[in-house]
Structure formats: structure tokens, C-alpha cells
């Protein structure tokens with residue numbers, strides 16, 4: 001394509017910058033059975049001698065935004081992520097010193113913090129996102145009977161190992177590679193229905209019930225060696241039914257927050273289950289009710305209806 005020059009330009013280019021925004025990089029560092037997680041959202045913004053790409057479309061000075069994305073993932077492997085600041089400094093220095101037309105790099109980073117889930121099983125690879133979930137309660141009374149449904153939403157959890165997914169149906173549209181060691185992460189939305197229905201019976205201790213139900217749910221997530229999110233969901237519900245006599249029904253809606261290992265082979269790097277891209281959509285959505293045997297399902301299928 002012809003590169004046009006504009007000797008008499010009525011419109012002049014002002015401040016400009018470009019790069020790949022919101023690179024979701026998750027780095028797992030393994031210290032034996034103890035895993036450490038760094039979870040960042042990295043936005044790269046470059047500026048410099050970029051007049052020509054705007055005026056004429058010449059890309060001669062343009063390092064592709066796709067390359068800036070690859071650099072983020074490759075650096076996570078090559079240099080690790082000690083801190084957001086250290087990681088950002090590495091990246092900014094790289095872009096400015098390796099590409100002559102790039103004069104300025106701005107790296108913005110958001111970091112999501114994870115706490116460990118306390119569990120009795122061996123190994124430390126289960127995490128809950130820092131920041132409390134939202135607790136929910138719905139009370140219905142018709143003058144005779146009570147129905148109390150409690151629950152929670154926005155409880156984000158992750159296992160950095162002990163999750164596999166294979167042996168599934170394959171048709172002509174199936175491309176998913178089987179996974180024998182993957183990250184399992186979800187944002188739990190759950191509701192549980194109490195069997196307390198009338199004033200003549202003693203009420204459960206609602207505060208203790210919530211705290212214990214949350215604990216069982218988290219421990220079941222952490223302790224289940226998972227062959228599918230469906231299996232983990234059932235274990236979470238069954239653990240609650242087994243341990244909490246006051247609850248007859250549990251329903252979960254679990255988005256599968258996919259973490260795909262990044263292919264670093266093109267950069268001569270081996271990704272040994274360390275660097276992942278955290279994809280936000282589309283996501284698998286796994287939903288099911290777990291009931292005390294013989295009890296009726298009353299929690300709506302669509303939890304947003306509750």
C-alpha cells in the first residue's frame with residue numbers, strides 16, 4: 001500500500017499511546033506441595049515515534065499489541081512475578097530499551113490477592129480470593145409456614161492442582177485437549193434451604209450455621225481431588241447435607257473460571273504448568289441441586305429468581 005505524506009495537514013496528531021490492555025496472567029510457583037499464586041491484570045501502553053502509523057498507516061515503528069501481550073506471559077516465566085512493581089519495571093524497561101521508536105512505556109497492574117483455605121489434607125494449593133463474599137438470606141412466611149433460604153455469592157476459589165478433566169465425549173467439533181493437571185477455579189453462588197418451618201420448633205443458630213456451612217463448602221472444594229467441576233459441586237453440597245442437620249437442600253451455580261496454560265514454546269520457553277491466562281468469557285457454567293434423600297427441591301433452578 002502506498003505511504004502518503006501530508007505536507008499541509010489541517011489536522012495534527014496529538015497525544016497517543018497504544019498497547020494490550022488487561023492481560024490476565026496467573027503464575028503458580030511450586031515449593032514442593034506448597035503452591036504460591038500471583039494473579040495480575042497487566043495493561044501495557046506504549047508511546048514514541050508513532051506519527052506515521054496514524055498519518056499514513058505505515059507500521060514500521062509499531063511493535064504489535066499482540067507482541068506486548070506475549071511479552072507479559074513470557075516474562076512471567078523468564079523472570080517470575082516477585083511483585084507487581086518488579087514485574088512492571090522489567091516490562092517497561094524492556095519495551096523502551098529494546099525498541100528505538102518506543103520512548104515511553106506505562107505498565108498498569110491490578111493484583112488480586114488470594115488467601116489460603118485451611119484444610120487438613122496434605123499440600124497447600126487451595127485459595128480463596130481476598131475480600132469477603134456477599135451473604136444472602138430470603139425469608140418467606142404465609143401465616144403458617146416459614147421458608148428460610150440462605151446463601152452466598154461472589155466467593156472466588158481456586159485449586160492450583162488436583163484437578164483433571166478427560167474421558168469426555170468427543171465429536172467432530174471437539175478440540176479441547178485432555179487435562180491431567182489443571183487449575184480449577186470458580187466463583188461460588190450457592191443457596192441452602194433450612195428445614196425449620198414452624199414457630200413450634202427451635203430455630204437453628206443462624207450465625208453458626210452460616211459460618212459452618214461456608215467452612216464445609218470451602219473444605220470440600222479444597223479437599224476434593226476433582227475429575228470435573230460437576231464432581232466438586234456434588235461434593236460441596238453433600239458435605240453440607242452430611243454435616244448440617246438443619247439444611248435439606250443446597251443449590252450451586254458455578255462458573256468454570258478457565259485458566260489456560262500459555263504456549264511459550266514459540267519463545268523457546270517451557271511452560272511447566274506455571275503461567276496461565278485467566279479467561280473471563282466464555283465460561284462453563286455448572287449448576288446443580290444436592291438434596292437430603294427424600295426431601296423436595298424448592299430452590300429455584302435459576303438462582304437469580306431467588
Ligand SMILES: O=c1[nH]c(=O)c2[nH]c(=O)[nH]c2[nH]1
Nearest residue numbers: 165176227228229230256284
Ligand atoms: O469440569 C469441567 N466440566 C465440564 O463439563 C467441562 N467442559 C469443558 O470444556 N471443560 C470442563 N470442565
